[in-house]
Amino acid sequence: MSTIPMTCSTFRFLLVALSLLTASTVHADNSHAAACFNTAQLSPPRVETLPPPENQRCANYAHGAVSDYSTMRRFQQCFLPDNPRWQADYRNHYQWCLTARPEWLASETKARTDHLVHCGVRKSF
Numbered sequence: 001m002s003t004i005p006m007t008c009s010t011f012r013f014l015l016v017a018l019s020l021l022t023a024s025t026v027h028a029d030n031s032h033a034a035a036c037f038n039t040a041q042l043s044p045p046r047v048e049t050l051p052p053p054e055n056q057r058c059a060n061y062a063h064g065a066v067s068d069y070s071t072m073r074r075f076q077q078c079f080l081p082d083n084p085r086w087q088a089d090y091r092n093h094y095q096w097c098l099t100a101r102p103e104w105l106a107s108e109t110k111a112r113t114d115h116l117v118h119c120g121v122r123k124s125f
Contacts (some may be wrong), residue, residue, distance in 0.1 A: 060095035
């Protein structure tokens with residue numbers, strides 16, 4: 001009769017299989033079993049790090065900036081070359097907003113609105 005070499009991984013597998021099949025527990029009197037079993041225990045659950053919640057003020061600013069850009073590009077009389085104020089990149093607008101002072105946001109929004117009013121695609125309020 002041949003014997004299978006008993007390594008920790010083989011023993012771990014057999015230990016788990018046996019406990020699942022018989023619903024019995026392994027006694028800790030076997031030091032080899034205890035040593036192998038300890039290394040087989042599950043590590044604590046991994047904690048996912050979530051991105052910070054979106055800043056609603058900056059989300060609104062970035063959506064408005066991208067929307068104004070789209071409007072500008074649709075009408076030939078409003079066309080301007082891309083630049084930091086006039087661009088389609090939501091992330092750039094959002095990231096800039098996170099560090100901008102409120103009066104800067106208002107100034108940029110006003111400049112875009114004024115341009116769209118001046119070229120005739122937006123009515124002034």
